[in-house]
Amino acid sequence: MSAGVMTAAAGPERARALDPQLFRIRDSIYQTTGMFQPDHTLRLLEERVMRRMQAIQVRTLREYREQLSGSPTAPAEVAKLLQEIRDGSQGFFRHPEQLQALRKIVLPRLVLDPSRKEPRTLRIWSAGCSTGEDAYTLAMVLMEESADRLKEFRCEVLATDADEAVLERARAGIYDDPSASQLTPHLREKYFTPLEDRWQVTSPVKAQIKFSQFHLLRDSPTEQMKGIDVIFCKDVLIYLDGLDKRRILHHFSRSLLPHGYIFLGSGESLHGIQEEFHLVHLPSTIAYVRPNSTLEAGN
Amino acid sequence: MLLTPSQTKESLLRKLRGVNQVPDLPIVLAPLLNYLQQPVDSMQVAEVVRLISRDKALTAQCLHLANSPLFGRWQPVDTVHGAVVALGLRRMREIATSCCLLNLTPRASKLDPVVFWEHALGCALASRHLARAVGFADPEKAYLAGLLHDFGILMHLWLAPREFQEAWEKARAAHIPLQDAEEEVLGVGHSETGRMLAERWRFGDPLVAAIGGHHDVAKVTAHRSLVAIVALSDVLCRMGGLNHGYSEERQVDMVEEPAFAVLSEEFPAIHTLDWERLTFELDTFVVEVHQLVNVVSCPK
Numbered sequence: 001m002s003a004g005v006m007t008a009a010a011g012p013e014r015a016r017a018l019d020p021q022l023f024r025i026r027d028s029i030y031q032t033t034g035m036f037q038p039d040h041t042l043r044l045l046e047e048r049v050m051r052r053m054q055a056i057q058v059r060t061l062r063e064y065r066e067q068l069s070g071s072p073t074a075p076a077e078v079a080k081l082l083q084e085i086r087d088g089s090q091g092f093f094r095h096p097e098q099l100q101a102l103r104k105i106v107l108p109r110l111v112l113d114p115s116r117k118e119p120r121t122l123r124i125w126s127a128g129c130s131t132g133e134d135a136y137t138l139a140m141v142l143m144e145e146s147a148d149r150l151k152e153f154r155c156e157v158l159a160t161d162a163d164e165a166v167l168e169r170a171r172a173g174i175y176d177d178p179s180a181s182q183l184t185p186h187l188r189e190k191y192f193t194p195l196e197d198r199w200q201v202t203s204p205v206k207a208q209i210k211f212s213q214f215h216l217l218r219d220s221p222t223e224q225m226k227g228i229d230v231i232f233c234k235d236v237l238i239y240l241d242g243l244d245k246r247r248i249l250h251h252f253s254r255s256l257l258p259h260g261y262i263f264l265g266s267g268e269s270l271h272g273i274q275e276e277f278h279l280v281h282l283p284s285t286i287a288y289v290r291p292n293s294t295l296e297a298g299n
Numbered sequence: 300m301l302l303t304p305s306q307t308k309e310s311l312l313r314k315l316r317g318v319n320q321v322p323d324l325p326i327v328l329a330p331l332l333n334y335l336q337q338p339v340d341s342m343q344v345a346e347v348v349r350l351i352s353r354d355k356a357l358t359a360q361c362l363h364l365a366n367s368p369l370f371g372r373w374q375p376v377d378t379v380h381g382a383v384v385a386l387g388l389r390r391m392r393e394i395a396t397s398c399c400l401l402n403l404t405p406r407a408s409k410l411d412p413v414v415f416w417e418h419a420l421g422c423a424l425a426s427r428h429l430a431r432a433v434g435f436a437d438p439e440k441a442y443l444a445g446l447l448h449d450f451g452i453l454m455h456l457w458l459a460p461r462e463f464q465e466a467w468e469k470a471r472a473a474h475i476p477l478q479d480a481e482e483e484v485l486g487v488g489h490s491e492t493g494r495m496l497a498e499r500w501r502f503g504d505p506l507v508a509a510i511g512g513h514h515d516v517a518k519v520t521a522h523r524s525l526v527a528i529v530a531l532s533d534v535l536c537r538m539g540g541l542n543h544g545y546s547e548e549r550q551v552d553m554v555e556e557p558a559f560a561v562l563s564e565e566f567p568a569i570h571t572l573d574w575e576r577l578t579f580e581l582d583t584f585v586v587e588v589h590q591l592v593n594v595v596s597c598p599k
C-alpha cells in the first residue's frame with residue numbers, strides 16, 4: 001500500500017458514511033444467528049444485503065431489516081442472507097489461526113489428558129462437514145503432526161453431515177484446484193493426485209477419515225461419537241435457533257472428553273446460549289472448553 | 300558485551316534517576332502533554348489548538364486520527380479547530396496524547412518500534428470499550444491509562460535498546476509475555492521502569508497505578524478497577540492482532556484472570572459481558588490501527 005496517498009482522511013470510502021441501519025442489521029443478525037460481523041466488514045455486508053433487497057424487491061435498508069426479524073418469513077430470509085455472506089467460503093486450510101492454535105496449544109495439552117480411555121488415540125469430529133474440505137484439512141494437519149507431537153498416537157477424523165448428497169462428494173474427495181484456497185502447493189503435491197483437470201485426495205488421507213450421515217438434532221449419537229477430543233462445527237449452528245443450538249451443544253457435551261475443545265466458524269459466538277462451555281482465548285482465535293479444564297502443558 | 304541482568308538493572312535505574320539521561324520531551328510535546336494532564340473542564344479550546352498547531356507533523360497526525368472511525372468521526376475534518384469542535388475536547392485529548400506518544404517512540408533499527416505504539420493504541424481503544432461495557436464512570440481515563448500502560452517499554456527502547464531487543468527476541472522465540480523476558484534479561488520489567496518515570500513526569504496517581512500495576516493486578520491497592528480494565532484489555536490485545544509483534548502461545552480464560560475478580564467487585568456487569576463480541580470488535584481496531592499507522596508514522 002502506498003502510504004500517504006490514499007489517506008484515512010481522504011479515501012473515497014470514508015467520504016460516504018455507512019448507513020446506521022447497517023449496524024442494526026449487523027446486530028440483528030448477531031442476535032438471531034450468533035454470527036458477528038465487525039465494523040470493517042460492513043461495506044461487504046451492505047453489498048450482500050443490496051443483492052437480497054433486489055431479489056425480494058425491498059427498497060430501503062430499514063424495510064429490509066424488518067424482514068429479518070418478526071415476520072413469519074424472517075428465518076428463511078436470514079438463511080438466504082447467510083448464504084450470500086458465506087458464499088464461496090469453503091476451502092482447504094481456512095482459518096489458519098484455528099489450525100495454528102490446534103497444533104501449538106490444543107494438541108500438546110490434549111496428549112497429556114489423563115482421562116482418555118484409549119491412551120493413544122486422538123479423535124476429532126467435523127460436525128456438519130459439507131463437502132469435506134475441513135475434514136480433509138484436519139486429517140492433513142494431524143498427518144503433519146504425526147511425525148512430531150503425535151508420534152505415538154493414532155488419529156481419527158469423524159466427519160458427519162445430515163445431507164447425503166454433500167457427503168457423497170466429500171467421500172469422493174475430488175476438487176477443482178484446491179490450492180486456489182490457502183493450501184500451499186507443497187501440501188497439494190503431498191496429499192493430492194491430479195485427476196484429469198481436477199485433484200483427488202490421496203488414500204492415506206482418506207484412510208484417516210470416517211464419513212457418515214448424521215443429523216445433529218434427530219439422530220442419537222453412536223459409539224463413534226464418544227470420547228471426542230475436538231469438535232469443529234463451523235457455520236452450522238448459525239442456521240439454528242437458540243433452542244436447537246442448545247440441544248446440539250448438549251449432544252456435544254456428551255461426546256466430548258472432559259478436556260475437549262469446540263471450535264466454531266469465524267465470528268461465531270455462543271454468548272448467552274449456554275452455560276456449560278467457557279470461552280477461551282487462543283492466539284488470534286477463540287474456542288470453547290469446560291471451565292477448570294485447564295491442563296498444564298508445560299508452559 | 301551485554302551486561303548481566305543485575306548490571307543492566309543498576310545502569311537502567313541510574314539513568315532513570317539521573318536528570319540528564321532521561322530523554323528530554325521534544326520541545327513541542329512537553330507543553331502540550333503538560334496541558335493535557337489537567338481536567339477537561341479547565342482546558343481552553345484555543346490553547347489546545349495553538350499547542351497542536353505549532354508543529355506541522357503533529358497537526359497532520361492528529362487530523363489523521365481525528366478522521367478515523369476509531370475516534371467516532373465519519374465525516375472529514377481538515378483543521379485542528381474543526382476537529383476539536385466536532386469531536387470535543389475529551390476526544391481531542393485522547394488523539395493528541397496518542398500522537399505525542401508516537402513521537403516519543405524512538406526509531407530503532409532492527410526492532411520496529413511502531414508495533415509498541417499499535418499495541419498501546421489498541422489497548423487504549425479496548426480499555427475505553429471495556430470501561431463502557433461494564434459501566435466504569437470515566438472511559439476517557441481508561442483510554443489514557445490503556446494508551447500509556449506500557450510506557451516503560453518506551454523507556455527501555457530509549458535507555459537500553461540493545462538489552463531490550465534481546466529481551467524482545469527472547470520473548471518472541473519462547474512466545475512468552477514481554478514483561479517476563481525483560482525481568483530475565485534486564486533484571487526489571489517495563490511496569491517497574493514505567494512507574495518510576497510516570498512518577499517523575501507527574502502523570503497522576505491513576506495513570507501511575509495502571510502503568511505500574513497492570514502485570515500484577517492482585518497487588519494493586521488504589522484505582523484497582525481502572526488497573527483491572529487496562530490489564531484485561533492488555534491481555535485481549537496480546538492474544539489478538541495488536542500484540543507486541545509476536546504472539547504469546549497461551550490459552551487464556553478471561554474469567555480466571557486476577558483482574559477479572561478485581562473488576563467484578565465493583566462492576567458485576569462484567570459477569571454478563573459479551574467477550575466474544577468484544578473480541579470480534581477488536582478485529583476492526585486491528586484493521587483501522589494498521590491503516591492509521593501506515594499513514595501516520597512514515598518518517599517526516
Ligand SMILES: C[S@@+](CC[C@H](N)C(=O)[O-])C[C@H]1O[C@@H](n2cnc3c(N)ncnc32)[C@H](O)[C@@H]1O
Nearest residue numbers: 128129130161162163214215216217234235236
Ligand atoms: C454452511 S455448511 C458448513 C460446512 C463446513 N462446516 C464449513 O465450515 O465449510 C453447513 C452444513 O451443515 C449441515 N447441517 C445443517 N444442519 C444440520 C444438522 N441439523 N445436522 C447435521 N448437519 C447439518 C448442512 O447439510 C451443511 O452441509
Ligand SMILES: [Fe+2]
Nearest residue numbers: 448449478513
Ligand atoms: Fe505491559
Ligand SMILES: [Fe+2]
Nearest residue numbers: 422448449533
Ligand atoms: Fe501491554
